[in-house]
Amino acid sequence: MKKIVTFGEIMLRLKPHENERIIQTDRFSGLYGGAEANVAVSLSLLGDHAQFVSKVPLHAVGQAALVSLRRYGVDVTKVLQGGPRLGIYFFEKGASVRNTSVVYDRAGSSFAVSQAKEYDWSQVLKDTSYFYFSGITPAVSPEMRRAVLEACRYCSKHNIKVVCDLNYRGKMWSPKEAQTAMAKLMPYVDICLAHDEDFEAVLGIKAFDNDMTRGIEQKDTFIKGMKEITAKYPKCQTVASILRNIHSVEDSEWTAIMIDHGQVFEAPVYQMHVWEGVAAGDAFGAGLVHGLLHKFSKNEMLDYALAASVLKLTIGGDFNLVTDAEIRAVMGKQSSKRVLR
Amino acid sequence: MKKIVTFGEIMLRLKPHENERIIQTDRFSGLYGGAEANVAVSLSLLGDHAQFVSKVPLHAVGQAALVSLRRYGVDVTKVLQGGPRLGIYFFEKGASVRNTSVVYDRAGSSFAVSQAKEYDWSQVLKDTSYFYFSGITPAVSPEMRRAVLEACRYCSKHNIKVVCDLNYRGKMWSPKEAQTAMAKLMPYVDICLAHDEDFEAVLGIKAFDNDMTRGIEQKDTFIKGMKEITAKYPKCQTVASILRNIHSVEDSEWTAIMIDHGQVFEAPVYQMHVWEGVAAGDAFGAGLVHGLLHKFSKNEMLDYALAASVLKLTIGGDFNLVTDAEIRAVMGKQSSKRVLR
Amino acid sequence: MKKIVTFGEIMLRLKPHENERIIQTDRFSGLYGGAEANVAVSLSLLGDHAQFVSKVPLHAVGQAALVSLRRYGVDVTKVLQGGPRLGIYFFEKGASVRNTSVVYDRAGSSFAVSQAKEYDWSQVLKDTSYFYFSGITPAVSPEMRRAVLEACRYCSKHNIKVVCDLNYRGKMWSPKEAQTAMAKLMPYVDICLAHDEDFEAVLGIKAFDNDMTRGIEQKDTFIKGMKEITAKYPKCQTVASILRNIHSVEDSEWTAIMIDHGQVFEAPVYQMHVWEGVAAGDAFGAGLVHGLLHKFSKNEMLDYALAASVLKLTIGGDFNLVTDAEIRAVMGKQSSKRVLR
Amino acid sequence: MKKIVTFGEIMLRLKPHENERIIQTDRFSGLYGGAEANVAVSLSLLGDHAQFVSKVPLHAVGQAALVSLRRYGVDVTKVLQGGPRLGIYFFEKGASVRNTSVVYDRAGSSFAVSQAKEYDWSQVLKDTSYFYFSGITPAVSPEMRRAVLEACRYCSKHNIKVVCDLNYRGKMWSPKEAQTAMAKLMPYVDICLAHDEDFEAVLGIKAFDNDMTRGIEQKDTFIKGMKEITAKYPKCQTVASILRNIHSVEDSEWTAIMIDHGQVFEAPVYQMHVWEGVAAGDAFGAGLVHGLLHKFSKNEMLDYALAASVLKLTIGGDFNLVTDAEIRAVMGKQSSKRVLR
């Protein structure tokens, strides 16, 4: 089975212990993560050959980032080494009405200052079935926009499917910048993931009123938005979205929808008690790609991706450390809610 | 007041910090527990003379297990010392849709390889009012089945009441093995605790459809099952059960029922936010025995046992570290939901 | 802008890790707090000049208490140093039906044994706009009752507004003692905070039936009680209360009401998942004073204070470590329930 | 074999993590200890029946203190429960030229305010072979001086040997107070432990020039001092001392001498790398009493006590958690300095 290549930045994530605020703590847990790295870990844990492509510095912190991926089986042989620093993000867990918040310290990272020409796609993308990137990668720098574009062109010529999670980050670029950049990339995308504000911020398509407490209620406008995408970018005939009603940091409902060659698929709704609300979109994306790779039915694929995604909400850190059996237990209601012993 | 003797295995329980998964952690909290040890700790904390009988190795880890019991006042003077190892179980706390799970590493323990003849019941059971074991003890080995049988026979001759929590463990033996073994022991049992699948797996009595989200709704079939027990084993005229609707790892409703000499008793329903869903059955069993010993009314006894049980859901580790006053505060709604200061 | 002076005791707060009980732990987190110290920290973090007045011992633990305040900008230049010890309280976090509980070890502290004459109010209260104390301070000792009375008299003569949070503590004094003492102080109070049992225990006014699960339902009797206060103590024309329905340690609804010169104001109701249910009243009091100082409208003032208060429920430790922007985000529903990134 | 009774105070010991200073920490490890409690733990771990007598408060912290002793087998059935608080001491570990330091917060403890008459010695001292107290107990309060005196008188009449570790604490009383008090107690003492400044501060005997870097060099004056004791108090024919050259917090040499009915015994010198330099005197005292109880030869007794004492320097907390085999390994040079595997 051919490999999946994901391309993006991996960062050191520093999180105060338990529920502490940054201003009061002197202890951080130091894990590593980033959208495309997270996807690679998920796929590797599901048994696929996942290769992560990026650039990290040569010092101990850069090595630790690599080690965090290799640990879960991700192929890091194509990660470039060098440059000034590893990006960092500080993660402060919220509670109830106090939102989880993130302080980015990613400017000037080895990845951010790397050149498009450093990535030799003809080398990297040999024997690849899927190429995965999120909207964060082109948001990093004009050079990375170029790198993604070059990769997409290579894929296009060599029959490698391109998956893009739009993943808008308002702290990294404006809607206008995002739209300009993505307009060049979308024509190459085969499978598109778009959540919440992504539709409008990245593609200028109005699908969501930005009220996170009632995302599921807006299913119809989301479907309309998804159809607009497939209409505008004919290569892209698969679009999937997570829909959520977020009531507080801990409590929310989660579901997902997908349009595939015009047909709409819907997953069940999960009532969730959330441990850590990050990287669930990456878990979803990985679930979809795994389903595509193994030719799951569309229904199974969507259910599988959603189950993977909600499992991520129960796990600390960026990586979705679950097995295929655990995902299927959640899907199939075999999750008996009891201690297994 | 005469002592209560409990007989079974104590293990080292290794739990990753907070919510971590085993695969990502390098930190374990190391506590000790086991069904019968837990019961002994509960009774000791309530002021009773509780004696735990078992076998642990002579090395530091075995000593630490003893120390963990002696700490809370349990009489460990009859615990045998020697043999190869202490059993271990790894405990991974779940969240929301991800179940709590347990990895057993108990084979070959000092207790598991001990011989029935090592336990001198005429010595151990002197001045005893109640003898307590759970279905886990005979599940450990054929020798331990024999040891329990010998203890039961001694009790029968010396007017010591026998309490058995059926406590089926599918990872330790099959329903068929369990039924064969327990058929020999049940005729000696005076008080029987049976929860959930125990009825069918251990006694072959169909009382529950295995849907943990609606245990309370099946109260009638449970009562029917309890009556079957008292009919089949006439010595056993007291049977008690915890009933639960488990909605997720955190959220569930708890109640309990008891049949005593034909009369049915019911406790109130508690809406619980669960910290750690283990050993609540042991807390319940200890509450019942404490009530029997101190001649509580049947209603009080059942309410007390249930209150003890739900308190355990708020505490980490296998031991139910609560006082009589705390149990009564929960029972009597004196739990004002406020900080006491 | 003139300073706010708060006067009371600061203690070392020792809390077992996570959910551990005192009897099982050998690890404590050691933070510092006390009603008036908490108010000072809140005001300082909101940009006001807050001065805390107290007495702490000269040794390392006393210094650490000072340092904990100075860290967040509180002016501690008027804190006396000397005397035997720092008060301590042990804080054990509850869960579900098991209440959070506190063991006080504050007797004989440097503050408790300090003399009224050690506090030179003409010096301390120079350039002060508000003087803040809670009912805990006079509960500490007869000398501290005297000290508060002297401070109030000084305020009265120098046009400094007096704010009092009644804050009844049943472990420190009886309702009778409280009523006797407060009867002398209330005539000087301009703004009064009264919650739950405070009405009856401290002022002998029946406003609440002590059922914490339905405080909000008793709004009308609370308003009646507030009006009694303003009638009895004509100087006191502002009274505010937090009302709560507490369902369990984790789950509750919170709202607040205020009467000001006869007019009643009401805040919205928050559905809260509580991380740590302490010091929310202090956060509320600080919010009110901040609003008074900056001449917020009465509606804004109450909403602001309540939003500050519910934010405290999401934070560990006694101090409400939030910014003005965070309070306003909660007030204005700008809290989008999402990770900000 | 008859029991040993030790009488004194047990405190909560709060120590910052690793090497942190109190002023910088928000984490404490919370263990329990006190000279006489430490001795009881040592004896219990060596297999003797050791009973600790004291008074602790009824709340959770008092219970935790009891639990800490019962854990290691100490008989706490005669500990009184009640009174205001448990004494506390803050322990800050030094390094190199920075001394370890202690902040006492023990005033007003349940023990300190207990009455002599609460201790019923005829009840407590039944079936006792040795009664052990340190100079800390009479230093606590005049009432405790009286209690010790009454216990000594009872011992005198009932042929119970009295062991006293002079244990001068300059933060608790002055030499003059100590001398006055001990002059009344010494006539009852059979075995006396005196270290360093104890000779002069407690008994007014000049044996040591207070230069801790050269205690071993002053062996001769120590012996002279010990002889003065046996001359002055003829009942006391056994006196033992630890002698040390302390070069830094980590590095020191340790030895011990003993005079018994006029004969002098000397132990070997240990070159120590110290982990935590507390409670080594208590470990020494326990070793001596264990030797007396089991009729070791005088040489063996002294060597055993010293080996126990130096082992304590390698262990964190007040309790000397070692076995007889470990003590003998150190004595007999069987300590091969290797990992045992």
Place this chain on the structure above:
Amino acid sequence: MKKIVTFGEIMLRLKPHENERIIQTDRFSGLYGGAEANVAVSLSLLGDHAQFVSKVPLHAVGQAALVSLRRYGVDVTKVLQGGPRLGIYFFEKGASVRNTSVVYDRAGSSFAVSQAKEYDWSQVLKDTSYFYFSGITPAVSPEMRRAVLEACRYCSKHNIKVVCDLNYRGKMWSPKEAQTAMAKLMPYVDICLAHDEDFEAVLGIKAFDNDMTRGIEQKDTFIKGMKEITAKYPKCQTVASILRNIHSVEDSEWTAIMIDHGQVFEAPVYQMHVWEGVAAGDAFGAGLVHGLLHKFSKNEMLDYALAASVLKLTIGGDFNLVTDAEIRAVMGKQSSKRVLR
């Protein structure tokens, strides 16, 4: 460059925090290690293709063991998965005169009960330059003796060099058993590591008087012993030994000698302050193999191996987490003893 295959057991290593004893702790750090796994990690970190062969259970703990190796780049594709359990060892760090000690709980592990025939050497040892095992592997079981013998025979036929670290473990087998087993294996060994008691216990050659405080002083008898080995087993023309004077848990001197085709090589002596005295022999072995693989001069090879070995003494856990540059800095005295910044 061809791969190196190491064959042995990997265990979960549970170590109390800091300096705690097992009997007092409830916290363990949980790392993984084992002689041959340690060697594989070292080689992988030095850039070689190291493959570890073993058997681990399929559950989460077994996966975590694999993950711990894959993290540092070890090839685990040939590790068998299945069987009952992962071996465990408890590691208690000593201090000064108190020895570090180990409690083994490795009986009945998946590796220990695996069959020789499960290891398909013709598959595993393809493209291999060195096969590495320690004396621990044959000590595990008769089946593993057979497995090693079969591997050795395969190596012999296919020109793969065999490296054996004698590594005697008295807790696993007797000298007699060891000698019988190793007599069959030694004829296949090309490079032999023998330390301390290994000579006598495993080969019956008297080279060392077992006084660990003066190992270096016995260099001549060690050399004599090494020559006996090369005489007795002509295939084995390279023998290397670490020599140590161990003064206490923290303080020791380390050096190494090697005989190669009759010529003796000696390394410098390092004065060490030891952080954790385990797995230094494995680090040494890995250093030697790395030198062999890259054709270092004999002097360089020995110095390199010793420098790697002493670096291990400064690192916690079984794995020697150092780089080639760090080893060379220690070798070349470029270790400037300063903070690099």
Place this chain on the structure above:
Amino acid sequence: MKKIVTFGEIMLRLKPHENERIIQTDRFSGLYGGAEANVAVSLSLLGDHAQFVSKVPLHAVGQAALVSLRRYGVDVTKVLQGGPRLGIYFFEKGASVRNTSVVYDRAGSSFAVSQAKEYDWSQVLKDTSYFYFSGITPAVSPEMRRAVLEACRYCSKHNIKVVCDLNYRGKMWSPKEAQTAMAKLMPYVDICLAHDEDFEAVLGIKAFDNDMTRGIEQKDTFIKGMKEITAKYPKCQTVASILRNIHSVEDSEWTAIMIDHGQVFEAPVYQMHVWEGVAAGDAFGAGLVHGLLHKFSKNEMLDYALAASVLKLTIGGDFNLVTDAEIRAVMGKQSSKRVLR
């Protein structure tokens, strides 16, 4: 008494727990520090008015840096807020032959990209007696070189003494760059601290052969170097140096020398067991400035500074958390090497 102003960068310092390496850890302790910030903390703890000038970002991490200083009383009212990020350094503690090492991640910090003109020296330096900077500040950027120069010029005109710790950092600039920059600044310096390689790297003066194991032995060449400084820069008539023999990460000897208006002063030699070998130079500098400010004799000043410096070696983190009394205890040999109790 007039204030002391220090000017430089403060960073987040991330250190793995205990002895862990960055590659193996997922836990960091997060403290804050930087040469000039450290000096300010020391002076503030000694009772002086110390003001730190710098620039930090407006987000939570920047606020936490400020809070870390305000905690110990440092005046941070002149710290600018804004810009992209806070500099970070990773600190990995070495052991024995493995050096402590640092990974800098300080490029692009708010301070590094700040403009000289943002610092309004006529405002900042009002009422200042001493202005302190280290060679790190001009090494940060050409703008900061300019800022320091402007500050120095202001000082020169307003009779403010300038103290410079040369503090060469080879990872920040080359000797050539350093010499060019410092040649412009040295004419303004009144008191110069120069250690080890600083002489040659920063000033081109050969005083030390770079063998850190024998710094003290090179006292004469150091004195010669110091005299060259005073000759070359006549304004600078006070030069002080720490001299060290560093034997390993833990063991070293420390002393200090000073030349003042031609007269040479020498301090005693301390034999140190080092806990953490950072920021001892800053502690020394602060000690000197404190002595200057309070007009200590030259001998006392040097001894005081050295005692402060060696105390820092016993404390974790960048800040020297000691009191005047503790420094004097070390100076006067009143450090009795005992537990104070």
